[in-house]
Amino acid sequence: MQRGANAPRTERVESRAGRLRSFALxxxxxxxxxxxxxxxxxxxxxxxxxxxxxxxxxxxRAAAPAxxxxxxxxxxxxxxxxREEPRPEPEPAPRKPDIVEKVEKRKPDAQKKEEKPxxxxxxxxxxxxxxxxxxxxxxxxxxxxxxxxxxELASLKSSNAEAVANQRRLEGWADQVRSLIRKDVKAAIxxxxxxxxxxxxxxxxxxxPRVGAVRKLKSSGNLAYDEAAQKAIEANERLPAxxxxxxxxxxxxxxxxxxxx
Amino acid sequence: MKRLLxxxxxxxxxxxxxxxxxxxxxxxxxxxxxxxxxxxxFPGEAALPxxxxxxxxxxxxxxxxxxxxxxxxxxxVPTELAQVRFAEWAAKSADYLAIGVVVPATDGRLTVxxxxxxxxxxxxxxxxxxxxxxxxTRVTAHRTADEIYAKITGEKGFFNTKIAYxxxxxxxxDLIVADYDGQNEQSALxxxxxxxxxxxxxxxxxxxxxxxxxxxxxxxxxxIYTSKRTLVxxxxxxxxxxxxxxxxxxxxxxxxxxxxxxxxxxxxxxGEPRRLTSSPGIDTEPVYSPDGGxxxxxxxxxxxxxxxxxxxxxxxxxxxxxxxxxxxxxxxSPDGKTLAYVTRNGGLFQIAxxxxxxxxxxxxxxxxxxxxxxxxxNGKLILYATEIGGKGVLAAVSTDGRVxxxxxxxxxxxxxxxxxxxxx
Numbered sequence: 001m002q003r004g005a006n007a008p009r010t011e012r013v014e015s016r017a018g019r020l021r022s023f024a025l026x027x028x029x030x031x032x033x034x035x036x037x038x039x040x041x042x043x044x045x046x047x048x049x050x051x052x053x054x055x056x057x058x059x060x061r062a063a064a065p066a067x068x069x070x071x072x073x074x075x076x077x078x079x080x081x082x083r084e085e086p087r088p089e090p091e092p093a094p095r096k097p098d099i100v101e102k103v104e105k106r107k108p109d110a111q112k113k114e115e116k117p118x119x120x121x122x123x124x125x126x127x128x129x130x131x132x133x134x135x136x137x138x139x140x141x142x143x144x145x146x147x148x149x150x151x152e153l154a155s156l157k158s159s160n161a162e163a164v165a166n167q168r169r170l171e172g173w174a175d176q177v178r179s180l181i182r183k184d185v186k187a188a189i190x191x192x193x194x195x196x197x198x199x200x201x202x203x204x205x206x207x208x209p210r211v212g213a214v215r216k217l218k219s220s221g222n223l224a225y226d227e228a229a230q231k232a233i234e235a236n237e238r239l240p241a242x243x244x245x246x247x248x249x250x251x252x253x254x255x256x257x258x259x260x261x
Numbered sequence: 262m263k264r265l266l267x268x269x270x271x272x273x274x275x276x277x278x279x280x281x282x283x284x285x286x287x288x289x290x291x292x293x294x295x296x297x298x299x300x301x302x303f304p305g306e307a308a309l310p311x312x313x314x315x316x317x318x319x320x321x322x323x324x325x326x327x328x329x330x331x332x333x334x335x336x337x338v339p340t341e342l343a344q345v346r347f348a349e350w351a352a353k354s355a356d357y358l359a360i361g362v363v364v365p366a367t368d369g370r371l372t373v374x375x376x377x378x379x380x381x382x383x384x385x386x387x388x389x390x391x392x393x394x395x396x397x398t399r400v401t402a403h404r405t406a407d408e409i410y411a412k413i414t415g416e417k418g419f420f421n422t423k424i425a426y427x428x429x430x431x432x433x434x435d436l437i438v439a440d441y442d443g444q445n446e447q448s449a450l451x452x453x454x455x456x457x458x459x460x461x462x463x464x465x466x467x468x469x470x471x472x473x474x475x476x477x478x479x480x481x482x483x484x485i486y487t488s489k490r491t492l493v494x495x496x497x498x499x500x501x502x503x504x505x506x507x508x509x510x511x512x513x514x515x516x517x518x519x520x521x522x523x524x525x526x527x528x529x530x531x532g533e534p535r536r537l538t539s540s541p542g543i544d545t546e547p548v549y550s551p552d553g554g555x556x557x558x559x560x561x562x563x564x565x566x567x568x569x570x571x572x573x574x575x576x577x578x579x580x581x582x583x584x585x586x587x588x589x590x591x592x593x594s595p596d597g598k599t600l601a602y603v604t605r606n607g608g609l610f611q612i613a614x615x616x617x618x619x620x621x622x623x624x625x626x627x628x629x630x631x632x633x634x635x636x637x638x639n640g641k642l643i644l645y646a647t648e649i650g651g652k653g654v655l656a657a658v659s660t661d662g663r664v665x666x667x668x669x670x671x672x673x674x675x676x677x678x679x680x681x682x683x684x685x
Contacts, residue, residue, distance in 0.1 A: 138263065145267050174286045183292040186663070190291035232292075235662070238621040249284055257289035 169243045176240045181254070184232035190258035193222045199229050203252040209239045220258070229256040292663070296413055299330040299355040301338045305363035308371060309398045313363070316402035317409070320420045323442065323657075324410060324642070325664025330355040342376060342385050350380045357386070359409055366392050375405055377412055387412045399444065419637045423681040424644060425449075425459045425468055426655060429674040436470060438485060441637075441680070443655075443669050449483060450490075458502055461681040462509045462529075468679075469493075469503040469512060469529075480514055482529060493531040504548045505529070506573075513537070513547035513556060524558055537575035549573060550593050557581065557591040557600060568602055582615065584622050590633065594640040599660060601634040601643050612645050614660060625658045626665065635680040644668070644678045 199220035204212035214233050219226050233254060242248050298321060306313050321327040330353050332338075339345045340362045350358050361375035370392050377387040389408055393401045400421065407418030419441060428435045428448075436450040436459060450456060454473035461468060468483045471494075480494025480503050494500035498517035505512060512527045516534055522543045525534035537556070538544040546559040550573075557570050563580065568591045571578040582588035587605035594601070600615040606624060612631045613624045630648040637644065642657045642664075649667075653674040656667045 142263060142267055145271055148271070170284060174284065177286055178288050181288050182290050183661075185288075185291040187291040187294040191294075196289075228291075229288075235623060236621070237623075238619055240619075253285040255285060255287045257287070258291065260290040 169246050170248075173240065173242050173246075180236050180239070181232050181256075184235045185256070185258075186228045186232075189224050189228040193220070193225045193258040196257050196259045197221050197225075199226050199256045201230060201233060201254045201256065203233060203254060205239070205248055205250050205252055209242065209248055211237050211239060217253070220256070222258075225258050232256075292661075295326055295328040296357060297328045297330050297355050298357040298359065298409070298413070299332050299350060299353060300359040301332050301335070301361075303361040303363050303373070303375075304338065304340060305365075305371075306373075308363060308365070308395070310395055311398050311402075313373065313398055313402045313405070314361075316399060317359070317406045319442070320403060320406035320418075321409065323666060324418075324420075325659050325666065326410075326414055342378060345378055347380055347383045355380055357409075357413060359405075361405075370394050373401055373405070375408070377409055399440065403440075416641060417639045417683065419639050419642070419680075419683070421684055422638055423461075423465070423684070424635075424655075424678055425461065425681065426646075426678040427456050427459065427676050429653070429676065436468070436483075437675075438468070449485065449488070457677055459677055459679045460503060460505055461679055462505050463507055463682060464509055465682045465684055467509075467529075469505065471501050471503065480512070480527075482512075491531060493527060493529065496534065502546050506549050507551055507553040513549065515545045515547070524556070538571070538578070540578075546590055548591050548593055551595055551597045557593060559589045559591065568600070581617075582622075588613075592634050592636060594636050594660070595638055596640055599640070601636060601660075603632055603634065612643060612658060614643075623662065625660070625662045626656075628656075631656075633677050633679075635678055637680050638683045644680045646676050646678055 197220035198218070199216065200218040202215045202217050204214075206212040211233065214230055216226060216230065220229075300314050300318050300321075302312075302314050318329045322329050332353075335349055335353075337344075339360050341360075345358065345360065356379070358378040358380050359375060360378065361373060363371055363373050366372045372390055372392045374390040375388065376385055378384070379386045387408065389405075391401045391404060403420040406420040410416070410418035410420070422441045423438055424441050424443075425436065425438050428437050432453055434452045434454065434456050435448045436452075436456050437446050438449050439446040449468065450470075450472070452472060452474045454476065456473070457471045459468050459470040466485060468485060470481060470483065471478050472481050473479075478499050478501050479492060480500045482491045482493050484490075493512065494503065494514055494516070496516050496518055499522065500514060500516055501522075502515040503512045504514075506526075506529075510529055512529050514525055514527050514534070515522050516525050517523070518525075518534070519536070519539075521541075522545050523536060523540070524538040524544050524547045525536050527534050537547075538558070538560075540560060540562040542561040544558055544560045544562070547556050548558070549556055554573050555570050556573050557568055558578075559566055560569050560578065561567075562569075562578075565586045566589050567580055568582040568588050569578040570581050581591075581600065582602065582604075585604050585606065588602055590603045592601045593599070598617055600617055602613060602615065603610055604613040604622075604624065605611075609629050610631050611624050611628065612626045612634050613622055615622050625643065626645070626647070628647045628649075632646050634643050634645045636642075637657075640660065642659050644655060644657050647654055647656050653676045654667055655675050655678050656665065658665045
């Protein structure tokens, strides 16, 4: 390899060209790799076959939609997005030493205070550098969070009143469920129980509503009655539909006693 | 700390889920109990060929709704309301009491006078009398049981109805018509070849069945009281699974004219078939709803045997059974609200019912090889065939699943039961 006065230029030219070529080749090979991957996964794709469904009965009427969960998470994601955007901006531009960088940042700070997202972003940047501003930042966030919490409490209070109304509407439904299950408890077994002990069962409700898993939470002390009570619950797989606009909790607790009070 | 509070405050959104309270329901008590009833012996019934009161007791017991109380120890036996000592009967835990007397009437006939007493209210519930020839002892006993059943439960009694079934003894097949309790068996047809699928006409005067007497399945209509038979289904291939329309004028049948089993209708006196179903698979076992507007049938068009419904004139079929992979032999209750059928639960063939309004399915039996369900005319019991010890046996189960019993028929193999309608 020849080295001399010409060498640096040739080297530079060669190295630049060489660098370009190597980038180009790398790019090309990467491209080919992605292409192979893409085609390799998708080469067998067929347009999806039309699906035919035989309608056996009228589609179920959609249940009343659950009250909307207030969109709390929404305001949060935009923050990081905005925060990240401006960050790449200052980076590629200055390839100067740090002091120069800082001076450059301070200047846009003074000029672009009106643009809010930029202001916030700048605030973030400046926070890194300024501890006083950091404290002020935290105050703001806490205050915002407190406001949000206050709003939640108000909405909870109103939905509590709703819950009471719900309970009243559900009483008619509870009566139906009560007579449905009661009729299947074998009288002979219930009559043979001494006293009137209580057996407690937990029922998982599936959509329908249908009875899913039945679990004994507390025995009445009389295993024959426990079994009869559980059989009576399981014999009624389909429960009557709750009144419109009422959502059923997915867990139902049944307290069974052998004798009427 | 501040950061923690901030975090908690931000996470408080999860509290705002819909406030559906966890429901707790108190269920106390039990289902219906059997009515405890005592039936005294009737003075004078020794003059009858059989004990009338014993038949009444057996009827009420067999219905599953009554618990018959022993009357031993009460003497003298009361025959009038004034003679009843209520405290004695209450001590025996009888809520109801039936007393009566049999006295001779004119022409060698006898009069049976019955009083039904409410022990709790200490009052007479009903009183009735029948005048009968001694030969009609069983019929009168059944009518007495009907009256008691209707007065106490509010439902019409079925004790005076008939059943039909096929008895197999070696290579001999008999189509038997008997009282619902298996007594008074009469053979309507004897054959060396199988007889299957007997069905009663809605007025109880005719039976339709499939007979292999001519070495091929043919549908015959048989008039019970005159023994006159008419060959109505003699088409090429198989003729099977006949069912009466509620007006008794048409039969829904399964023919293989098109190559595969499909459902057709035929005039009950014979004639040209009209095709109702056109599916690529097997459609069979049609049965009319009591209002005559719907036909339920078994079809494997969905891949496995399931029960479908379609308008009685043919048309679009809609699936009805969804639980399990094998549901066959539909039968509709007389009030049109319940469907009884055979379902296969893990290899066991059992009788199940489906509430047509709510879709609630319930398996009623716990035996192994159940088939041919048939509703009692008041819809409260289902008669079916099962196998015990390798022999075909007839059994009955109540539609609320509480009562199960075996019907005693003579020792041979009994199959294909069909419960007749109310007799006028």
